[in-house]
């Protein structure tokens with residue numbers, strides 16, 4: 300996301316425009332919110348009918364008339380859109396008026412299944428996302444120039460020099476100091492502590508599990524800090540984690556939810572009672588099985604209407620006491636939070652493997668559809684893949700990188716036709732039999 304800021308400097312005026320607008324719309328009544336959504340939905344459906352072959356066909360086949368959109372519930376005339384449908388019909392999602400859509404960009408998204416999906420967005424969509432993000436910074440009490448410490452799962456393999464320079468520029472522009480959450484060395488902990496105590500850091504951004512591990516180590520050393528806010532994303536955030544963060548970093552935690560295909564979807568407000576859906580940007584439905592179904596109201600370059608992203612959530616029945624009337628997601632259940640145990644007893648988040656597969660290009664080169672890592676002992680792993688056969692060099696490289704991170708590991712690779720879901724129907728990228 301950081302690099303996007305740089306490339307979007309040209310559209311900076313749009314980000315500011317959306318930010319200003321969303322500052323007003325956040326206080327809209329339910330009627331006003333739905334009216335705002337309806338206006339965007341009408342434009343989106345009309346665009347899809349006229350310009351996006353996949354939608355033209357299903358609308359004609361299903362008798363969906365772009366002139367009949369009178370309320371937002373009309374969206375339910377559309378069938379559910381899955382990742383599989385997009386993959387099978389990828390070309391039909393390209394608008395025939397692409398030349399008129401400003402700043403179209405294609406990138407990869409991997410999601411939790413490790414399968415690759417190419418997504419597209421445009422300058423307008425990105426401006427809207429970043430406008431909502433700016434508003435979220437206000438909710439956290441963070442000023443735009445404030446110093447940020449990021450503790451993400453970094454890259455497993457060093458990227459080329461050009462990439463590192465680009466990253467540096469992105470970091471500089473955003474006043475961001477990045478640390479690699481997969482780097483197990485103690486010196487990293489000391490560097491982070493030094494940064495936190497000397498550099499007036501306002502915000503820490505991380506994954507709950509990674510930050511929890513860091514906070515435990517800092518607490519062990521008796522070190523505490525004072526930042527303004529913590530931002531977490533990608534995994535469920537546990538109450539115990541919140542309270543440890545408060546104890547060690549002296550700040551409240553604000554959770555954020557999004558997915559690669561659509562970007563940021565919901566943000567926690569200062570009441571900390573759930574995540575407000577950015578309803579100006581997305582229409583969210585939750586069906587009886589708690590599946591999240593999302594319509595991106597902004598993206599004309601690759602429209603997602605009723606997209607099922609395989610996450611689950613619960614919408615709160617109560618209005619938030621902050622006064623904002625937007626829907627609140629109480630819990631997001633689908634964010635896979637499994638982990639493995641490293642030989643010295645530490646936890647390793649499954650995201651390590653996802654990064655490893657993409658950083659080595661093996662995911663792309665071998666057409667990965669799915670993977671699953673099964674840990675059956677402290678010394679051995681099964682690496683199940685639904686992919687083209689891995690070469691001996693691939694296996695050697697993966698085993699070497701895994702052993703560097705986890706301690707000497709025996710890794711057995713198994714080529715599968717499919718990888719079954721768990722009893723609850725969810726795909727699990729890692730299974731830990733030691734737990």
Ligand SMILES: [Zn+2]
Nearest residue numbers: 568570619621
């Ligand atoms: Zn609220």
